[in-house]
Amino acid sequence: MPVRPATEEAIAAAAQALAKGDLVAFPTETVYGLGANALDAHAVARVFAAKERPRFNPLIVHVANLEAAETYGVFDATAHKLAEAFWPGPLSLVLPLRPGCGIADLVTAGLGTIALRVPNHTVAQALLADAKLPLAAPSANRSGRISPTSASHVEAELGGMPAMILDGGPCKHGLESTVAGVAGGEPILLRLGSVPREAIEAVLGHAIASAEEDAAISSPGQLERHYAPETPLRLGATDLRPGEALLAFGPNAPQGASASINLSPAGNLEEAAAQLFAALRELDAAGASRIAVMPIPAHELGEAINDRLQRAAKAR
Ligand code: TXA
Ligand code: MG
8 A cells, every 4th residue: 555654764765766766645734745856857757647637737846945946946036035934835936947957847847937845844844855856746636636635635536656655644724835926027926825815915015916817828737627526516605405515614504415514614714725625525425416615705815715616616
């Protein structure tokens, strides 16, 4: 079985597997990643094959700290400011790629930029320290499906594809990292995620623009069919219709659904974000004809939660 508790021995074995070009799934504070040595084109190619992911979609490179990140990306003053404020943590920065730095072309999809992130998770950090390699790691799900927030989700998605799945328990944030582009000019929000827009704007001292959804684009990930359960969703639901399962939020959930999960009875957005993907998986497996989703406020982490729900609803 590829799932192993993330002990020191397992992490050391995982680092060795990565060094010889194998894939290792590992926990981060956002979601589980499917990691490969970002310097090894063959290893990276296997990530795309395992995920059945379109080749043009570039991957995030995980490194131990800012110093390591500067080996691969070119930081300007704004990038430094954001890295200092949010690293280690769930912000990925898209920066100009440092020429000749050795990152496989497949990782960056030939864009001339690189997405870098310093994860804030003891297992991810221990793995980076042991492997001494930059790790390209997309979310460890098959392309177009919900990101995994536990080792068992990864196993359900990818089975024996990774050489090992390091089990570090459920992910704290449960939503992917926020992706910000800082490749010259004004920074731009390329993907909503675990760092709320408001927190970034507080550090920058001004508003940050979002990437146009259909611009042909510096963030191809925006276009991917994403976060899709098999069961259709009905968003903004304040009542229940026959045959529906319920994804509730807050204290006023309608009663009587055959399957029902409340993301946060207290109406806490952080708690809701952490539960979201596991709840969608569970309700998707409940055999309902549709999942009714209660309205979720659009501020702070609610913006990213609504983004994921809208993609999931559209994907059908
Ligand atoms: O939380 C996360 O970010 C997780 C964990 C495992 O760290 N990783 C993750 O990776 O969500 P992935 O591959 O599923 O999403 C990568 C996103 C995509 O939207 C992709 O288009 C964007 O980052 N991206 C990567 N490199 C880029 C680049 N050079 N320019 C623009 N966007 C880029
Ligand atoms: Mg993903």
